[in-house]
Amino acid sequence: MRNRSLALVAILALALIGFGAPIGAIAETEGGSQTYHGPPLPPKTKGDCYFPHSPCQEDYIPSPVESEPRVASFDGNGWGTQSIGYNIFIEKHFPKRVYSGQPYEYTIEVTNLSDVALENVNIIETFPKSFKVLSTDPAIYNTSGEKVAWALGQMGPKEKRIITVRGMAENGDSVPCCTQANFKHPDLCLATEVVDPGLLLNVSAPQEVLRCDVIPLEFVVQNSGQTEMNNVVILPNIPGDTSPEGKPLMLNAGDLAPGEKKTIRTVVDSQAAGAYTFSGIGQGIPAILYEGAEAKSTVQVDSGSVNVKVLNPELKVTATTGGRDKQIIGRTIDYNFEVTNTGDGNADGSTLVATIPSNASFRSASDNSN
Numbered sequence: 001m002r003n004r005s006l007a008l009v010a011i012l013a014l015a016l017i018g019f020g021a022p023i024g025a026i027a028e029t030e031g032g033s034q035t036y037h038g039p040p041l042p043p044k045t046k047g048d049c050y051f052p053h054s055p056c057q058e059d060y061i062p063s064p065v066e067s068e069p070r071v072a073s074f075d076g077n078g079w080g081t082q083s084i085g086y087n088i089f090i091e092k093h094f095p096k097r098v099y100s101g102q103p104y105e106y107t108i109e110v111t112n113l114s115d116v117a118l119e120n121v122n123i124i125e126t127f128p129k130s131f132k133v134l135s136t137d138p139a140i141y142n143t144s145g146e147k148v149a150w151a152l153g154q155m156g157p158k159e160k161r162i163i164t165v166r167g168m169a170e171n172g173d174s175v176p177c178c179t180q181a182n183f184k185h186p187d188l189c190l191a192t193e194v195v196d197p198g199l200l201l202n203v204s205a206p207q208e209v210l211r212c213d214v215i216p217l218e219f220v221v222q223n224s225g226q227t228e229m230n231n232v233v234i235l236p237n238i239p240g241d242t243s244p245e246g247k248p249l250m251l252n253a254g255d256l257a258p259g260e261k262k263t264i265r266t267v268v269d270s271q272a273a274g275a276y277t278f279s280g281i282g283q284g285i286p287a288i289l290y291e292g293a294e295a296k297s298t299v300q301v302d303s304g305s306v307n308v309k310v311l312n313p314e315l316k317v318t319a320t321t322g323g324r325d326k327q328i329i330g331r332t333i334d335y336n337f338e339v340t341n342t343g344d345g346n347a348d349g350s351t352l353v354a355t356i357p358s359n360a361s362f363r364s365a366s367d368n369s370n
Helices: none
Strands: 006-015 026-030 033-037 086-095 104-112 118-126 131-137 142-144 147-155 160-169 178-184 199-204 208-210 214-223 229-237 251-256 261-269 274-286 299-311 315-320 336-341
Touching (some): 104 118, 147 160, 199 274, 199 299, 214 229, 229 261, 251 261
Antiparallel strands (some): 006 086, 086 104, 104 160, 118 147, 118 178, 131 160, 214 261, 229 251, 229 274
């Protein structure tokens, strides 16, 4: 504790998400009492006073504000919160009364109460015209009119620096000296994740089918984006001759998580021979990422196309009797049947059925016939 003939002024320079705002304090002597100008001071209980006859508190040190950046927290609506804060504590020790023309000293103690280093710390003191500066430690960095500045540079966590001012009051009733502080603190940066919606759609089908067979179509839709896709549907492009009841199809894939895929199968009829091209369009609605966000427009994707050839097998049957158009009763009659596929598709499992006259009986046939 300093001698009770010394008065003490403490200043707290506080900055939340920004540069330190200058905060000053003035102690004046007016008719034997002192008046303080500045922000509200903490309650005092004992010890040296800011002003005579005021309750005081010894060695007052404010609690540091939180200075480590908090990890960003996100609520269920997609909004995040992140914060950081810093403060500098300034304490001045000076004599309550001095004689004019007599040199004296006072000190400015600067403490970084934060848990992080502060850059470019500057202490600025404003002197009245009646005060003459004789020397300072450290030396004055810059002077502008009645203001002088000390460049303290970087101050580590909890670090304290002391500035000593030696001077004298040449005249006047009081010498109010006011202190300001500014500094550069680490930036508070936010990181908003940027995502893009996306869909992939593929269609597949056999290259060939026979007429009157069904054509199986397989659509594979995948969420290729980084956010959920809602109400995903597939709109197949079906040629008129194959469309069920001539109506358009809509296949529902539901909601897809990022990376999720679904396979949806359907069949259409092949009622006429020919070449057909099938394709489809997939579309979905990107999920709302945070409360209050504008809805993103529907995402659409083309499947590309697949070609299917519908084949039509046609069988031609020719029957001969081995060059005879007459035969003696009781003798064998030879029938020859020639079957030819004149169509463009395989006639798998073909069967030939021959009708035997009622006045003849079957003897044998080739090719395991019966």
